[in-house]
Amino acid sequence: MSDVQYDQFLSDIYDDAPYFGQARAREPELFNQFYFEHLGDKTRRVLEFGSGTGMLTxxxxRAGFLVDSVDISPSMQKVLAGKLRAEDASVAxxxxxxxxxxxxxxxxxxxDSILMPxxxxIALPDRTxxxxxxxxxxxxLRKGGRIYADFVQPRYKVVYEQTLQEHTRFRTRDGDNYLLSVTFRNDRHSQVEEWDAVFAKQGTAGVAERIAVTVSFRFLFHSEIQFMLxxxxFKVVDIDVNHARGLGFAVIAEKV
Ligand SMILES: C[S@@+](CC[C@H](N)C(=O)[O-])C[C@H]1O[C@@H](n2cnc3c(N)ncnc32)[C@H](O)[C@@H]1O
Structure with missing residues (x-):
């Protein structure tokens, strides 16, 4: 059993927050195109693992696929449920x-197909x-069934420096302004990277609220994913190292 890292605050802010879902929410087609290019049959239900806020779901x-969306976090599922309520009933x-x-x-x-956007x-911070x-x-999967997955590239600066702190500002779609400070810590041996993220919500007279969140990842290079699969x-069918303009890599693997 793995931990639930995505609580209500992180789930609600996920699509707006840099380092989390912001890049994908801004350009969903850039990240989703890979799945639409390779998935064919719409009559067979696909399984999506780690569906999060539903940026692929x-x-x-909408495109007609039947999706079983599995996520461990009830609050991520709540965000997705809200998005589905806003859709036409035939889509939802x-x-x-x-x-x-x-x-x-x-x-x-x-x-036939498992998707892991x-x-x-990498949100499972342990090799086992x-x-x-x-x-x-x-x-x-049935025999011959395929995994379709995409991964963000490890940030080489964090891997190299071992620890790094960055600050950025962002505004949510509800109009709240945040200063986000993230301290990244990387363990060279386990490849586990911890992010201590502090979200300082700006009020009229300075910081109105400070929310601290720690999340852990185990970033992977595609060679290790190939070994693991x-x-x-599995047999690796394709690896696109230029996925999403090189922001990530995408893998297709078939059950042998
Ligand atoms: C970094 S988020 C990615 C969300 C989404 N795939 C996207 O593209 O933005 C990782 C997601 O995996 C979910 N998750 C983590 N561990 C899980 C597990 N063991 N089983 C199912 N979902 C899990 C988290 O709750 C979270 O929604």
Whole structure:
């Protein structure tokens, strides 16, 4: 069982916050194009692991795909439920929201396709958990079924410097202004990177509220993902190292 790192505050602010969902929310097509290029059959339900706020889920449903969206965080699921309520009923009904741990999830029947948009694999900050996720994918796919996943590139500066602090400002769609300070700490041996993020909400007379959040990631280079997938019974079909203008890489792997 892995931890729920995305609480209500982080889920509500996710799409607006730099370092979190902001880049993807601003240019969803840039990140989602990969999935639309490779997914074909709309009649067979796809499984999405780590659906988060639904930045891929909602476009998939709009395009006619039937999606089982699994996320461990009830508050992320709440944000997605709100987005689905704003959609036409015919779109919303294509999505089945499932609040569950992707590591232990077992679908009613094997899927043809499992999608893992940016974040889920690296949000499991331990190599054993990452392998357990690929094993769960293997369990949930039929033979010949495929994983489609995209990953953000590790930030080489953090890997090199080991610790780094950055500050940035942003405004939410509700009009709140935040100063966000993030301290990144990287452990060279485990490859686990911790982010201490402090969100200082600006009021008329200075800081109105300060919210501190710590999240951990285990960033991966694509060579390690290839080893992990092969160890878990997959053949890597394609790796695009220029995914989203080189911001990330995308992988397709088939269950052998
Ligand atoms: C970095 S966010 C990425 C969200 C989304 N895929 C996106 O593109 O923005 C990682 C997501 O994975 C979810 N998650 C983390 N561990 C999980 C687990 N064991 N099972 C299912 N979901 C998990 C988190 O709750 C969060 O929504």
């Amino acid at each position: 909602v476009p998939l449903a 009904k294509r999505v089945r929201q499932i609040t569950a741990d992707a590591l232990t999830y077992v679908g009613e029947e094997p899927y 940016e974040g889920l694999v 958990l990452q392998l357990a996720l690929f094993e769960s994918c293997h369990r949930n 092969e160890r878990c019974g």
